Amino acid sequence: MKLMVFNGSPKKGRNNTEILIKKFLEGFSENGNNSYEILKLNECPDIDIAVNKFLENEFIFVAFPLYVYFMPSGVLEFFERFKAYQEKIKSKKIFFLVQYGFPEAVHARPLEKYLEKATGELGMNYLGTIIKGGCNNLIDAPDNPFFNKIFKTIFLIGKNFGETGSLDKDLIDKFSKPENITLISKLLMKVATGLANKFYWRAELVRNNALERAYDRPYLKS
Numbered sequence: 001m002k003l004m005v006f007n008g009s010p011k012k013g014r015n016n017t018e019i020l021i022k023k024f025l026e027g028f029s030e031n032g033n034n035s036y037e038i039l040k041l042n043e044c045p046d047i048d049i050a051v052n053k054f055l056e057n058e059f060i061f062v063a064f065p066l067y068v069y070f071m072p073s074g075v076l077e078f079f080e081r082f083k084a085y086q087e088k089i090k091s092k093k094i095f096f097l098v099q100y101g102f103p104e105a106v107h108a109r110p111l112e113k114y115l116e117k118a119t120g121e122l123g124m125n126y127l128g129t130i131i132k133g134g135c136n137n138l139i140d141a142p143d144n145p146f147f148n149k150i151f152k153t154i155f156l157i158g159k160n161f162g163e164t165g166s167l168d169k170d171l172i173d174k175f176s177k178p179e180n181i182t183l184i185s186k187l188l189m190k191v192a193t194g195l196a197n198k199f200y201w202r203a204e205l206v207r208n209n210a211l212e213r214a215y216d217r218p219y220l221k222s
């Protein structure tokens with residue numbers, strides 16, 4: 001199988017999406033019959049080049065960082081171009097990787113639903129979305145033992161995909177954990193925020209002569 005991969009990170013140069021794609025493809029390539037091509041969307045001189053690559057291939061993998069709970073604008077622009085080719089894209093098999101800073105999977109669930117709905121409405125064959133939080137520094141510390149598990153699992157997801165042409169639901173569910181912040185972390189955050197407000201931010205307000213005006217509502221109509 002040939003896999004056409006689109007990297008939607010808006011960063012110039014090194015990026016976290018790239019290293020996850022690399023590990024996925026190492027697993028995928030364990031099957032010697034597989035091949036791939038990678039295109040970085042923001043390095044494409046013309047979006048039509050990316051759209052043509054998309055049209056030419058059957059298996060499509062779009063990987064990108066979560067940006068304000070959605071996709072970066074360059075990925076959205078790419079995505080919106082698909083509408084014009086509804087007849088041609090019916091046979092496409094598409095899947096996604098969404099990675100980001102916060103550790104919990106819950107942050108990407110609404111986007112996952114959107115991706116499934118939008119690809120379905122376009123008549124494509126949606127294979128799933130790989131979700132992984134806690135990825136902020138992946139590219140800067142690839143040897144950090146903390147990230148080993150992430151790299152091992154994405155390798156296995158790629159390997160399994162290379163053998164079956166589908167995403168293993170158990171593997172991607174495990175990969176995306178934790179789903180939510182734990183109760184203890186929630187409590188700790190509440191305490192930390194309370195302390196920061198009481199001491200640090202209060203001191204900042206005093207230092208800037210703004211304590212009395214902290215609750216001002218300048219846009220409220222009288």
Ligand SMILES: Cc1cc2nc3c(=O)[nH]c(=O)nc-3n(C[C@H](O)[C@H](O)[C@H](O)COP(=O)(O)O)c2cc1C
Binds near residue numbers: 064100
């Ligand atoms: C403009 C912007 C918006 C972001 N929005 C989110 C977000 O909503 N949730 C989150 O957890 N991380 C967010 N991040 C962090 C990125 O998703 C994270 O650093 C990601 O690993 C960057 O991937 P890249 O290096 O491939 O570009 C945001 C980063 C930027 C610059």
